[in-house]
Amino acid sequence: IDLRRHEGAHPRTGAADVVPVVPIRPQQEPAAREAALALGARIATELELPVFFYGRLTDDGREPRFFRRGGSAGLQARMDAGELVPDRGPTTLHPSAGGVLVGVRRPLIAFNVNLRTTDVEVAQEIARLVRESEGGYPGVRALGLRLPSAGMVQVSMNVTDWEAAALYEIVQRIAAEAEARGVEVAGSELVGLMPAGAAVEAAGSILKIAGFDPSRVLELRLLDDP
Structure with missing residues (x-):
């Protein structure tokens, strides 16, 4: 990715943007x-x-959003003003690669729900309803974004504590809010990896299995055995 020519909807600080190290x-x-x-x-x-x-x-x-505010240009302006100083490396963003965020965090789920409409206000309204900062689900950060190449919009989320906010319930809420606005869910995207527990929880909710937990999944049970 060359930032001088790249265009995208998601906030970023550079080509790599964020490099997390995640203790399991x-x-x-x-x-x-x-x-x-x-x-x-x-x-x-x-x-x-x-x-x-x-x-x-x-x-x-x-968190990364602290650095992404204002995009690459905003980040460089804050560096020039002395508001931000890199922890390592030069004090000027690389022209094609930008900067890099390196951190340690718990496992999170980066999950997007695409809506079959071009009205970005629909995605933004729903994002406000589900994100923690506006009274939504704990640990959920959400944005409403345009996807011009796909002719759709997206509710883009980071679920930072999947045990406190069930992914299945969040997606169901998004679908219900979209339907109330006359909009269909076109599909969803998992970015990167997700904890097995979150997938198992979603499966248990969809199948309505009482008391379902990871120990009931064959492969996970075998992995846990000494």
Whole structure:
């Protein structure tokens, strides 16, 4: 990706944008922090890109959205004003690659729901209803975005605590709100990986299995056996 020619709807700080190191178990966090710090140093030294730390690598737990505000131009302006200083690397964004966010965080689910309409206000209204900051589901961050090439709009989400907010329930809410506005759900997208527990929970909800948990899934049961 060359930022000088690239166009896209999602907020970003650079071509790679965000590189999380994710401990699967709590006891793995010290190793994850060590790996993330080493990775940030290598990116800054070998690729000569500015690196900003986020999440559990910072004292205040700042998140990627803190850096993405205003896009690449806004990030550079904040750097020029002395508001932001990279944790590693140069103080100027690379012209084609931008900057990189490196952090440590818990597993999250990046999940998008596409709506069969070109009216972005529909997606924005629904995003406001489901995101935590406006009284929606805990740990859910959501934006309403245009998808011009597809002729649709999207509710783009990060579910940062899937145990507190069931993905299936969130998607059902989005579908219901879309239907109330005369809009169909065109499909959904999983970006990257999701925890097995979230998939199992969704399957249990769809099939309406009482007391369903990961230990009832054959492969997961075998993996858990000593």
